[in-house]
Amino acid sequence: MANDTFILPEILNSLDEFIQLRRQIHAHPELGFEEMQTSELVAAKLREWGYDVHEGIGQTGVVGTLRAGNGKRALGIRADMDALPIQEATGLPYASVCPGKMHACGHDGHTAILLAAAKYLAETRRFNGTLHLIFQPAEEGLGGAPAMLNDRLFERFPCDAVYALHNAPGLPVGCFALKEGAMAASSDSVDVRLIGVGAHGAMPSFGRDPIVAASSIVMALQTLVARNIPATEAGVVTVGSLHAGKTHNVIPEHAEMKLTVRSLSRDVHATLKQRLHETIQLQAQSYGVTAQIDYRAIAPVLVNTPDETRFLAELIREQAGAQRLIEPPQGMMGSEDFAWMLEEKPGCYVLLGNGTESRGGCMVHNPGYDFNDLALPVGASLWARLAESYLRG
Secondary structure (H helix, E strand, O other): OOOOOOOOHHHHHOHHHHHHHHHHHHHOOOOOOOOHHHHHHHHHHHHHOOOEEEEEEOOOEEEEEEEEOOOOOEEEEEEEOOOEOOOOOOOOOOOOOOOOOEOOOOHHHHHHHHHHHHHHHHHHOOOOEEEEEEEEOOOOOOOHHHHHHHOOHHHHOOOOEEEEEEEEEOOOOOOEEOOOEEEEOEEEEEEEEEEOEOEEOOOHHHOEOHHHHHHHHHHHHOHHHHHHOOOOOOEEEEEEEEEEOOOOOEEOOEEEEEEEEEEOOHHHHHHHHHHHHHHHHHHHHHOOOEEEEEEEEEEOOEEEOHHHHHHHHHHHHHHOOHHHEEOOOOOOOOOOOHHHHHHHOOEEEEEEEEEOOHHHHOOOOOOOOOOOHHHHHHHHHHHHHHHHHHOOO
16 A cells, blocks of 8 residues: 555544445446436535535536636546446445446445545545546436536536546555556447348348358458557457347348457557448358448547646656556457546546456456445545645645
8 A cells, every 4th residue: 555644644534434435336337328326326415525516427427526726727537437237246234235237347446535535535635626526427328527527517617627537456555646648548349230122041142141252351450450550559349249130040130249349559550440331241242242331439448638748747756656656558349438528628538557466456347346344534635635736725
């Protein structure tokens, strides 16, 4: 864990309260745009501490605003609230009571971290300016960040910079990882429907087989990165689902494919999108079938802006110690829809160590995952210290 001087004593003194709150949220997970109980809990706590609270932003989002002094700067800090459609298998006393729903990515911890910082900042008010705490719904691929932005988030709550964190299994508790530039990959979801002509399996010449076309497309897509993207760049094209037919001796009329496309630069993203469309359409034509492509951008490349990243990195070095700041590995291809907010405002996304052993080291999106409560005061102290430093006067 980070040294004792980094974890603020006021946050440490109220740690049990926020561990219990985190576990309460964990036991009652809500999927994207369904975070009614979580949003109500967040709003009630913020009001109790004196925040100006706004609900229903981007459907179930919450923003709490606190002002101190006469400073002109405004800081936004964002936490996500939604859970995943996963059946929990941890066996913990506070495990999910909602079948098929689980906080398998630690958003319960992110919410509790920001609430712990919120209470501290309301009680101490050792900052000069405006603080906007953004509790976002539906981060897990459903477009919660765009929904808040479409609800005029930054017009209603102007921010000079915006920050967010995510827990990182495999990174020691008390450590942080961040860098300038691309910090997380873009993510696109692609649904492909191949329309052929059904026929008897014993008489394939009477049909146009979408399964054969789909098989050829899967193999052709493997060349998109290998033969279109420079070796020094990163890209991923993965076919995650292929469904067609129901029995042995019938050539079906349709085949459906689901893909994810990832990249770490806008140029690579554009190239992959163009070549994917060309490859699917031309492969389909060569087999006499028709391809319908639904291509959806889930998140752009997440780009940490230089000044805001250096500000946070220097704060960590000075107040936690240089040994606590780690360069993230190259080629991290996970995505994060906080990227949409960073397309609107400068800011930084940082990884917070969740631990290296036992449950703390279990990767996210796993039925055995749990947020490590030892990381809670570390993250809360980071946000509190950031607010005090950024809104200095």
